[in-house]
Amino acid sequence: MRTRLLHLLGIGLLCIAGSACATLLDFENLTHKQDISGTYYGELYWEYGNPGYLNVGGSWMCPEPINSNDYYFCPASGRNYLTNSWGSTELGIQFLTPVEVFGANFSGHGFIDNWAEGVRVHGFLNGVEVAVTEWFMDIDQTPDWFAVNLINVDRIVIEAKPAPSDQNVYTYGWYGMDDLTYDVIPEPASLILLSLGTLAFVRRRVG
Secondary structure, eight states: OHHHHHHHHHHHHHHHHTTTTOEEEOOTTSOTTEEOTTEEETTEEEOOOOBOGGGOBOOEEEOOOOOOSSEEOOOSSTTOOEEEGGGOSEEEEEEEEEEEEEEEEEEOOEEGGGBOSEEEEEEEETTEEEEEOOOBOOOSSSOEEEEEEEEEEEEEEEEEEOOOOSOSSOOOOBOEEEEEEEEEOOOHHHHHHHHHHHHHHHHHHHO
């Protein structure tokens, strides 16, 4: 019996430390053309970005559902997603506590000639960059999962590889992001308390 209960304890701790309670943001409660930069949405702080096309500062925007021969609207799920307005090539997201970022779906957005060639994600902890992913180059009209897998970060910056352009004045690259998925990393003290409580329960059951 004791072995079985200890096994269950181990499973419980793994569930807490893993993705059993992962948060997925699908942006379905946003309205079209809603700009969420400078606000707390989904308990995350969404930053403003560097200037993009026409040197206009970028932001996180829920775009309008427009489709034409050369303009694409590409949600991975539902009807909403976020795009980097003005093709900003650096946009950040702040978490309230250290997290593991599992990934998100990425696609092109808007006019096909203006799409980013790829994206990568920089991870920060306490203001220090601690990791960066490889470039994810599958940017097209079909959203595809980018497994970011950054552990113990409290801020990320999504960097876009600029779109090919004959202009030397502006740097830009549009993309769409949907289904951002992450999990809060439990504090060690919480795991210790849980394990002590469970062990006390084990002792009562087998005592």
